Amino acid sequence: MILQHIADGILSGAIVSLGAIGLSFTMKLLRFANFSHSELLTWGAYGALVFLAFFASFGGFFDRTIGPFSFGVALLLAMICASVVTSIIALVLHRFVFERLSRTAGHMTMVFASFGVALVLRHLVVLIWGSDPIYYSNALQFAILLPGNVRVMPDQVFLLGLTIIVVIALHLFMTRSRTGIAMRGVAENPDLARVSGVNVDRIITWVWIIGASGAAMGGVLYGMTVQLRPELGFSLILPLFAAAILGGAGSLYGAVLGGLIVGLSENLSVMIIPTTYKPAVPFLLILAILYFRPDGIFGERSR
């Protein structure tokens, strides 16, 4: 039983990790807690729904499911398109709301604005797609039985595989590419980066694209393995913040590890507390980490 909880914890943790990467970066580079970040997961998931219908309409090769999975090429293409659309949404919000406020007002004003943005984004989903749960596919899947009587769905294996690929790709991007290195520089010291010739605005654009694409992928994977609901992202606010704070703002590995810790503790908690209180677990993690290590596991202590 405990092995099953661990497997489920890693899988739900992977989704939280993907969402938390962007949140952690915006917290560090834009210096505000973006309460609307979780809504980008919702928009990614529902955006993919639209593109899925489009690509599936070609039929044949696009519509066929791949191997044991419940989805085909259409959903993979839809996920890419949804990442693009979600990035555009994030950049529009940045351009018209967050960037303006960061020039005229303090970063707390940006947090209030993110409350308002979250309200608008979440309820637009209800207006457009309704509030009933939706699924990408009705295809039946057979669980794979792993040693130790652990059952996982093929889609969940794909989820974990894709998360690992994304994290490796981001690792290479952050350590090898000029943009990635510049991004770390801006996170460390924006003024120093600016005088060293780094185009900070371009870096910020990249932060939003990476964050929004990660969120969109997390949303699609959530939709694939659970279901699509308008509160999909909203219900993940606390897990995402817990993962970002746990890992330390601005740290890629911190966000990934934080996501896994959140997923594992949520799923293992049901062994000691009633399931109905599971949503409070990320909050307890936040309290604990802020109490003992206010800058997260990987965060650098500010002097």
Add this chain to the structure above:
Amino acid sequence: MIGLVSYLVFFLILSLIFGVAVLGLNLQWGFTGLFNAGVAGFTAIGAYTMAILTGPSRDAVFGGFELPFVAGLVGAMIASGISAVIVGLATLKLRHEYLAVATFGIAVTIQLVCLNWEYLTGGTLGLIGIPNPSKAWAEGPLAQNALYLLVVLVVVGLTFAALERIVKSPWGRMLKAIREDEIAASSLGKSPERVRLEAFVLGCMIMGLSGALYVSFIGYVSPWDFLPILTFQIWTMLIVGGSANNRGALLGALIVWGVWTTSGFVISRIVPSEIQAQGGAMQAVLIGFILVVTLLVRPRGLIGEELYVSRHARS
């Protein structure tokens, strides 16, 4: 005509009850700079305490002490205050956005407790039959509501007067000093931690008072009345009206609740009935939009902070 008047009375009662919570938040954010994103949780504690203290006794559920209305109000404030002490001691070390995340989590947790601790809260069904004191004194819904409006007005008036006195006192100036520059304040021998806790607890007590007034008016309490969207509504009221101004807090409550109910009314008239369920979403979009636009266009709110100099310093 009578319909309009009774609706206006109903509207004023609710917006003033919200106004009380906004006043509490204003003390925390407007004057002290404490980012409490868990307003819904502290109003819920006040509301449930009121229901337990004044409600009828029932089997299988705790409480039902049938205490008088005023005792319920006082009890609600005490309960919210005690929880605020516990929460404050655990979280007030945190700065700004971490405090926001932590208090947001507290509200989620409180709502989970309301939903699941059936012995105390009645679970998903909530608690019903909470007495409204005006029912004993007046006949007919309009007279009863008018009387309750009077009660609410008295509570709002007292809260407002007390807060105005408080923020203009030396203690109130200390709040602003801590908000503006904590290090400078502590170098003058003030104790920021203690004062922040005091302001937090007092603000949460006022939020609890608001929750108590609410359940007494509508006669029941349910966990669905204290969702995170309530926190967002109350924040919008404060931002729109103008933070660090108690008049602004009340004005914001009237305006935002006015927009909410008017838009709800309009939507119910023009939107076909099969998608009525989505009407609420339209209201929420509108509120979010108002919040963002206010921040962009008029960040001070409609009436922002007024500068005030101590009357001792002026002479």
